[in-house]
Amino acid sequence: xxxxxxxxxxxxxxxxxxxxxxxxxxxxxxxxxxxxxxxxxxxxxxxxxxxxxxxxxxxxxxxxxxxxxxxxxxxxxxxxxxxxxxxxxxxxxxxxxxxxxxxxxxxxxxxxxxxxxxxxxxxxxxxxx
Amino acid sequence: xxxxxxxxxxxxxxxxxxxxxxxxxxxxxxxxxxxxxxxxxxxxxxxxxxxxxxxxxxxxxxxxxxxxxxxxxxxxxxxxxxxxxxxxxxxxxxxxxxxxxxxxxxxxxxxxxxxxxxxxxxxxxxxxxxxxxxxxxxxxxxxxxxxxxxxxxxxxxxxxxxxxxxxxxxxxxxxxxxxxxxxxxxxxxxxxxxxxxxxxxxxxxxxxxxxxxxxxxxxxxxxxxxxxxxxxxxxxxxxxxxxxxxxxxxxxxxxxxxxxxxxxxxxxxxxxxxxxxxxxxxxxxxxxxxxxxxxxxxxxxxxxxxxxxxxxxxxxxxxxxxxxxxxxxxxxxxxxxxxxxxxxxxxxxxxxxxxxxxxxxxxxxxxxxxxxxxxxxxxxxxxxx
Numbered sequence: 053x054x055x056x057x058x059x060x061x062x063x064x065x066x067x068x069x070x071x072x073x074x075x076x077x078x079x080x081x082x083x084x085x086x087x088x089x090x091x092x093x094x095x096x097x098x099x100x101x102x103x104x105x106x107x108x109x110x111x112x113x114x115x116x117x118x119x120x121x122x123x124x125x126x127x128x129x130x131x132x133x134x135x136x137x138x139x140x141x142x143x144x145x146x147x148x149x150x151x152x153x154x155x156x157x158x159x160x161x162x163x164x165x166x167x168x169x170x171x172x173x174x175x176x177x178x179x180x181x
Numbered sequence: 182x183x184x185x186x187x188x189x190x191x192x193x194x195x196x197x198x199x200x201x202x203x204x205x206x207x208x209x210x211x212x213x214x215x216x217x218x219x220x221x222x223x224x225x226x227x228x229x230x231x232x233x234x235x236x237x238x239x240x241x242x243x244x245x246x247x248x249x250x251x252x253x254x255x256x257x258x259x260x261x262x263x264x265x266x267x268x269x270x271x272x273x274x275x276x277x278x279x280x281x282x283x284x285x286x287x288x289x290x291x292x293x294x295x296x297x298x299x300x301x302x303x304x305x306x307x308x309x310x311x312x313x314x315x316x317x318x319x320x321x322x323x324x325x326x327x328x329x330x331x332x333x334x335x336x337x338x339x340x341x342x343x344x345x346x347x348x349x350x351x352x353x354x355x356x357x358x359x360x361x362x363x364x365x366x367x368x369x370x371x372x373x374x375x376x377x378x379x380x381x382x383x384x385x386x387x388x389x390x391x392x393x394x395x396x397x398x399x400x401x402x403x404x405x406x407x408x409x410x411x412x413x414x415x416x417x418x419x420x421x422x423x424x425x426x427x428x429x430x431x432x433x434x435x436x437x438x439x440x441x442x443x444x445x446x447x448x449x450x451x452x453x454x455x456x457x458x459x460x461x462x463x464x465x466x467x468x469x470x471x472x473x474x475x476x477x478x479x480x481x482x483x484x485x486x487x488x489x490x491x492x493x494x495x496x497x498x499x500x501x502x503x504x505x506x507x508x509x510x511x512x513x514x515x516x517x518x519x520x521x522x523x524x525x526x527x528x529x530x531x532x533x534x535x536x537x538x539x540x541x542x543x544x545x546x547x548x549x550x551x552x553x554x555x556x557x558x559x560x561x562x563x564x565x566x
Contacts, residue, residue, distance in 0.1 A: 062310040071308075092424030094311035100424040119428055119474045120332070120553075123325030127316065134321045136428055143425030146554070148315045159315045175314050 057129050061172030067097050072173035073133055080114045080165045080176055083107045093143040110136055113140045114165035116178070121149060121157045137163055137178050151179045185439040185445055188276035189411045190563070192221025193521045197357045197508050202297040203263030206248050207238050209292030209391045214248055217393035222405045223286060225250060230257040230284030230396075232275055234267035235301065236512045244290070258272040258283035263419075263460060264549025265514040268394070269290075270547075270559045271427045272520060273415035275396040290393025293512030300513070305368035312554070314536035319461060319513075320384065322553035326328050326376050326430045327464040332566035333431050333479065336467065338378055340482030342369035344463040345506050352503025354532040359386045360377040360507040363461040369463075383463040385505035385515070392517040408528040414446025414562035421555035431479075433548055434474035434558035435517050442544075442560035444473070449471035454540045454561075455526040456497055459547035460504040466490075469546055470497075473560065492535040501526065501535035516547035520561065541565045 071094075074081045083095040087169050089103030091112075098108050121135030133149040135157070149157055150166065162181040167174035194216025196209060204212075210233075218225055228250050237244045241260040245252065257278045261270050268291055275287035293300070305313070330336045346366055352358040364382060372381040402409055416438035422428055443449060450473060458473075467481035475497060476484040481514045489495035502508045502522040505515045523543040525531045543563050550556035 059314045062314075073251075090424070090426065092426065094308055094425075096307075098280070101426065120325045120329040120430055122321040122322045122328055122376075122379075124316065124318065124324075125374055125376065128210055131392060132316055134315050134317055135325060136422075136430075138428065144422065145425055146312050146317065146422070146427035159329065170314075177211060 059168055059170045059175050061170040062175065068095055071095055074111070074148065075167060075173045076177065078167060080112045081109050082112045082139070082143060084110045091141045091143050093139070107124045115140045116159060116163055118159055118161045118163055119144050120159060123154050123157070133157055147176065147178045149179065150177045184273065184276035184280050184415060184447055185413045186399065186411050187280040188396050189399055189409060190394055190520070190524050191397045191402045191405050192217040192223065192290040192405055192523045195392045195518060195521045196221050196292065196390040196511070198390050199357065199359050200296055201294055202479050202525045206293050206298060207364070209242070209294070210237060210244060210290045210483070211248055213292055213391045213393035214288055214290050217288065217395050218451060221395040221407065223395065224514050224541040226254065227286050227517060228288045229254045230275060231280055232256060232271035232289040234271070234291065235259065235262040236291055236514060246411035246537045257287070261478065263559070265372040265461065266516045266547035266549035266557050266559040267514065269520060269545060269547050270417050270516040272394065272396060272412065272561050273417060273559065275410050276415060279396065279398055283449070284316055285401060287396040289394045289396065290391065291511060291514060291517040292392070294389040295387050296389045317551060319551060320379060322551035323462040323464050324379045325550045326374040326468065330431045330464065330468065331378060336482040338370055338380070339366055340486050341463040342366040342382055343486045343488070344460065344466045344490065345369050347488060347495070347502045348460060348500055348506040350491045351535050352507030354534045355503045355508050357488040358508040359388060360505040379462055379464065383412060385461050385510045386507070387513065388509040388511055390509050390511035392511060392521050394520060409566035410524050411564050411566055412561060413445070413564045414442040415560065416441030416445070417557065417559040419557045426521050431468070433468050433472050433552055434549065434556060435469050435546060438454050438558040438560040439546065442562050446562040448542060448562065450544050453497070453544050455523065455537045457543065457545040458497045458499050458516045459519055460488060460506045461510070461515060463506070465548060465552060466499070468552070469548070473544070474545035498535070498537050501531050514549070516549065516559070519545040519547050523563055527563055
C-alpha cells in the first residue's frame with residue numbers, strides 16, 4: 053500500500069530550500085528564467101538553458117500528463133510505478149504514481165500533484181485526475 | 182588530430198568466473214590484469230598507463246599499488262567513471278594518451294562481485310532530493326524507455342524478445358555462459374513481468390567476474406604475436422533530462438557517440454561485420470542499433486526480428502559470446518566484455534559456430550548509468566589489420 057510506505061525526508065540545501073518550504077504549504081514550485089523565459093525542474097539557481105542567474109520561483113499548477121511509466125512488480129516495499137509527468141508549464145519531472153490502480157496507467161493520462169509526508173518536508177507525487 | 186590507427190588492442194582477458202565467493206574484488210582485478218598482460222605477451226613492468234573505473238576498490242592509486250605496477254614507469258592514469266561504458270571510454274582515452282606520447286602500454290581493468298560481495302554505493306547527484314525517493318532502478322528506468330518506444334513507434338514485446346533469442350543462440354556455444362539454453366520468443370513473453378513492459382528474459386544476468394585490455398602503439402603491437410586489431414574511431418557522449426525540457430526517452434547518447442566514431446573511422450554502419458552492443462536489457466540493444474544508424478529511429482523492432490542478429494542467420498551478428506543477456510555482466514557493467522568479444526571476432530578467435538567469416542570491421546558500443554534517467558554512451562570501431 054502506497055499510504056503505508058515510508059519515504060525518506062529530503063536533505064535540502066540552500067539552493068532548493070524554498071522548494072521544500074513551499075511544499076510544506078502544499079505548493080509545487082518550479083523555477084523559471086526571466087532572461088530566456090524557460091521553466092525547468094528540478095530547480096537550479098543558474099538556468100540550465102541560457103546560464104542566466106535570473107531564475108525565479110513560480111508556483112506550478114501541479115497538473116500534467118504521463119509521458120511514460122513502468123510498474124515495478126516486486127520490491128521490498130511492494131509494487132510501485134515510476135514515471136515522468138510533463139507539466140502544463142513544460143518541464144517533465146520524475147515521480148511515482150500513487151492512490152490509483154497502478155496497472156491502469158496510460159501514457160497521455162492527465163494527472164495532478166499530491167504530497168506525501170516524510171519526517172521532514174513532504175514529497176511530491178502524482179495521481180490520475 | 183585523430184586517434185585513427187594510433188592505438189592497437191594487443192591483449193584481452195575475460196575472467197571465466199561468474200560466481201566468485203572465494204575471491205576478493207581486488208584479486209579479480211589482478212587476475213584479469215595478469216590475463217591481459219600475458220595474452221599480449223608482455224610483463225606487468227612494461228605497463229606505463231593504467232585505467233580503471235568505479236568498480237576498482239579505492240580508485241586508481243590503491244589499485245596501482247595493489248597490482249604492483251611499475252611506478253617508476255607508470256606515467257598516465259585515468260579513472261573516468263561512466264558506469265558500464267567506462268571501459269569503452271577508457272579505450273578511447275588510452276588511444277588519445279598513446280597518440281600524444283603520454284603512455285605506450287595501457288592496462289584497463291574491470292572486476293567485481295555483485296553476486297557474492299557488497300557493491301559500493303554511488304555518490305548522490307544534485308538531483309537526489311528530487312528523484313531518489315521514487316526508486317529508479319535499472320529495470321524500471323529501462324522499462325520507461327521501452328514503454329515510450331512502444332507508444333511512439335509501435336515496438337512490440339515480441340520484437341524485443343528476438344534480441345534475447347539471438348543472444349541465447351550464441352550462448353549455447355560459450356562454456357562459461359550462465360544461461361546456455363536456447364530460448365524462443367514465447368519463452369521470453371511467458372517469463373514473469375519484472376517492470377512493465379520488460380519481462381525477466383528481457384533483463385541481463387547478474388554475475389561476478391571481470392575483464393581487462395592492453396592497448397598499445399602500432400609499433401609495439403607489431404612486435405607481439407597476436408593478430409593486429411586497431412582502433413579506428415571512437416566517440417563518447419552523455420544525456421539527461423536537462424531541466425525536463427523536451428524529454429525524449431526513445432533515443433540515447435549513442436545518437437551522438439556513434440556518428441562521432443563512424444566519422445573518425447571513415448566508414449558507415451553498413452561496413453560493420455560484427456556488432457557488440459551493450460545488452461543490459463533487450464530495449465538497450467534495440468535503441469542503440471537505431472541510434473548508431475543500423476536502422477532508422479523507430480524501425481529497431483523490425484530490424485531485430487526474425488533472427489537478424491543471429492550469427493550465420495541474420496545480417497548483423499551481435500554479442501556472439503551470449504552477451505549480458507546470457508553469458509555474464511561483470512559488476513553490472515557490460516562495456517568491457519563488449520570490447521573483448523569484438524576483438525575475438527576480429528582475431529578469428531570466436532567460437533567456430535559463431536565466428537563471422539572474414540570479420541575485418543567491428544563495433545563495440547555501450548551505455549552507462551540509467552538510460553531512462555542520466556547516462557553516458559561510448560562507441561569504438563575496430564579494424565583487423
